[in-house]
Amino acid sequence: MSDPILSLHRLRQVFDGFTAVDDLSMAIPQGEIFGFLGHNGAGKTTTVQMLTTLARPTSGTATVAGHDICADPLAVRRAIGYVPENVRLYDTLTATENLLFFARLSGVADPRARVREVLDLLDCADLADRRVGGFSKGMRQRIGLAQAILHRPAVLFLDEPTSGLDPMGIKMLRDLILRLNAEFGMTIFMNTHLISEIAKTCTSIAVLSHGRLVFHDRIEAVTARYGDDTALEVLYLSLTPVGRLSEVA
Amino acid sequence: MAQARAPAWAIASQSARFVLRERTVALLAVLFVALVLISAWLGWQATATVDRIYLDAAAFLQKTGQPVPANPVLDISPLSLMRNMSVYVALIGALSVIVIGNRLVGLDRKAGVLPLIGIRPFSRATYAAGKIAALAGLILILALISGGVAAVTFLFLPAVVPTAAQWAQLAGFIGISALYMAIFGLVALGAGAAARSETVGLLVPVTLWLTLTFIFPQLTANLNPTAAINPISALAPLPDTPFFHAASQILGPLSLADAYRFASAGLLDYLPPGMGSPAFLPPIADLMLATLFAAGFAWHALTRQSMAQGDYDA
Numbered sequence: 001m002s003d004p005i006l007s008l009h010r011l012r013q014v015f016d017g018f019t020a021v022d023d024l025s026m027a028i029p030q031g032e033i034f035g036f037l038g039h040n041g042a043g044k045t046t047t048v049q050m051l052t053t054l055a056r057p058t059s060g061t062a063t064v065a066g067h068d069i070c071a072d073p074l075a076v077r078r079a080i081g082y083v084p085e086n087v088r089l090y091d092t093l094t095a096t097e098n099l100l101f102f103a104r105l106s107g108v109a110d111p112r113a114r115v116r117e118v119l120d121l122l123d124c125a126d127l128a129d130r131r132v133g134g135f136s137k138g139m140r141q142r143i144g145l146a147q148a149i150l151h152r153p154a155v156l157f158l159d160e161p162t163s164g165l166d167p168m169g170i171k172m173l174r175d176l177i178l179r180l181n182a183e184f185g186m187t188i189f190m191n192t193h194l195i196s197e198i199a200k201t202c203t204s205i206a207v208l209s210h211g212r213l214v215f216h217d218r219i220e221a222v223t224a225r226y227g228d229d230t231a232l233e234v235l236y237l238s239l240t241p242v243g244r245l246s247e248v249a
Numbered sequence: 250m251a252q253a254r255a256p257a258w259a260i261a262s263q264s265a266r267f268v269l270r271e272r273t274v275a276l277l278a279v280l281f282v283a284l285v286l287i288s289a290w291l292g293w294q295a296t297a298t299v300d301r302i303y304l305d306a307a308a309f310l311q312k313t314g315q316p317v318p319a320n321p322v323l324d325i326s327p328l329s330l331m332r333n334m335s336v337y338v339a340l341i342g343a344l345s346v347i348v349i350g351n352r353l354v355g356l357d358r359k360a361g362v363l364p365l366i367g368i369r370p371f372s373r374a375t376y377a378a379g380k381i382a383a384l385a386g387l388i389l390i391l392a393l394i395s396g397g398v399a400a401v402t403f404l405f406l407p408a409v410v411p412t413a414a415q416w417a418q419l420a421g422f423i424g425i426s427a428l429y430m431a432i433f434g435l436v437a438l439g440a441g442a443a444a445r446s447e448t449v450g451l452l453v454p455v456t457l458w459l460t461l462t463f464i465f466p467q468l469t470a471n472l473n474p475t476a477a478i479n480p481i482s483a484l485a486p487l488p489d490t491p492f493f494h495a496a497s498q499i500l501g502p503l504s505l506a507d508a509y510r511f512a513s514a515g516l517l518d519y520l521p522p523g524m525g526s527p528a529f530l531p532p533i534a535d536l537m538l539a540t541l542f543a544a545g546f547a548w549h550a551l552t553r554q555s556m557a558q559g560d561y562d563a
Contacts, residue, residue: 105256139271
């Protein structure tokens with residue numbers, strides 16, 4: 001197994017007395033497509049916000065691509081890309097104008113060429129000169145993914161990437177994730193509710209419940225243990241407190 | 250290969266371009282420039298009329314062999330023609346800059362792109378510097394337009410030829426006008442970044458502007474709101490009462506509209522002889538200090554703004 005590209009050590013986040021993430025420790029090897037499962041409010045987004053340096057942990061620490069999120073946030077930011085749950089962009093600008101701006105902020109040397117390259121890679125060159133304000137959820141998600149990979153990050157964080165997408169959009173996104181992982185060796189950290197997507201995309205999973213890590217293993221180990229294609233669902237429901245089942249999306 | 254541009258420059262240029270595209274900002278800026286033009290035209294028209302009458306009278310007096318008195322146009326400093334400009338800077342200029350400052354931050358917050366900016370490899374200080382640079386650039390444009398209009402007005406008045414020192418005074422006036430507007434722009438930037446709602450972000454600087462323009466001058470100089478917008482009556486002496494002497498001393502340094510009025514009057518040569526600001530701080534030092542405080546507030550709010558939040562709360 002290769003060295004961990006993500007290493008979390010007793011990560012904790014408390015907001016106004018509420019513990020959103022509690023004592024979270026795990027390691028994710030380079031090149032993984034990691035699925036982070038959990039009910040609404042489990043602490044998945046908070047974890048991603050800490051790992052992407054958007055929020056500072058209350059205690060504990062983590063390293064991303066070998067850089068400490070608290071001690072060297074700029075180095076972490078150079079190594080990551082991030083697609084939030086609801087991709088928001090400047091609606092009055094075109095896709096290219098939005099991407100050029102983010103490319104310049106990322107310090108990309110030849111932003112125009114890189115933007116063209118990424119739009120071609122994601123098969124959305126036809127969206128280049130259209131204003132983002134008129135985009136569907138699926139188009140927005142693709143431009144959101146484009147802004148995240150402009151600087152070829154080592155780790156890509158996706159927060160509920162399939163949320164609100166139709167089946168075609170979900171398949172397109174899944175293919176893109178697999179391609180980025182295979183062609184560029186990007187490690188993918190994906191928050192999701194969709195167990196079926198985890199099975200089709202991820203190489204390892206973890207389950208978070210009420211801020212605490214309750215499971216972490218490789219997909220093949222899970223399917224080997226349960227032995228059929230509903231293995232993940234069975235596992236996930238077994239890890240979710242019975243009284244909280246209604247919260248599961 | 251194209252060179253990578255510094256993130257602060259990218260933030261500043263993108264923000265300034267965005268704000269200039271906004272209709273409200275464009276409308277206020279156009280209104281400000283129009284008022285500056287009107288102010289210059291009024292000064293030019295009044296002086297040109299007096300000059301024309303004088304020239305006719307002088308020709309008549311010369312023809313009839315009577316002594317010709319000095320041209321009254323030359324008795325006053327040509328800079329005082331621009332005195333109305335100080336009122337427009339204090340009113341519409343400050344208001345325009347409040348809207349600009351608010352929008353510079355609001356455009357990122359409303360678009361919900363803060364998380365996408367927050368994960369880029371630069372510090373929060375770079376983001377703050379970019380926003381402050383955008384504000385400074387836009388204020389500079391407004392100030393340069395005002396200065397240009399004033400300069401062109403003088404060039405169209407053959408009877409009035411400002412000296413080198415007077416050109417320098419005019420440049421000084423444009424400089425302190427930019428400084429005065431910057432105070433409100435910086436407060437608007439800071440409030441826009443710190444406030445949870447868009448409304449509060451705009452209300453804070455507007456309330457400050459109202460307080461400084463109309464309420465403080467009443468306490469420190471007994472100026473009612475209508476007098477406060479007249480550049481001449483606003484320079485009336487203080488009532489000789491213990492309250493106004495104490496208030497002008499204590500609150501004087503906070504009464505920035507008064508400080509700006511006295512600084513403008515001094516630079517544009519219409520300050521009545523023997524009159525000065527009653528506050529213990531010289532007006533220009535007061536304005537510089539206030540700009541520093543406002544810049545500190547904006548810097549603090551922008552560098553501590555949560556980049557995880559996508560939008561305003563309400």
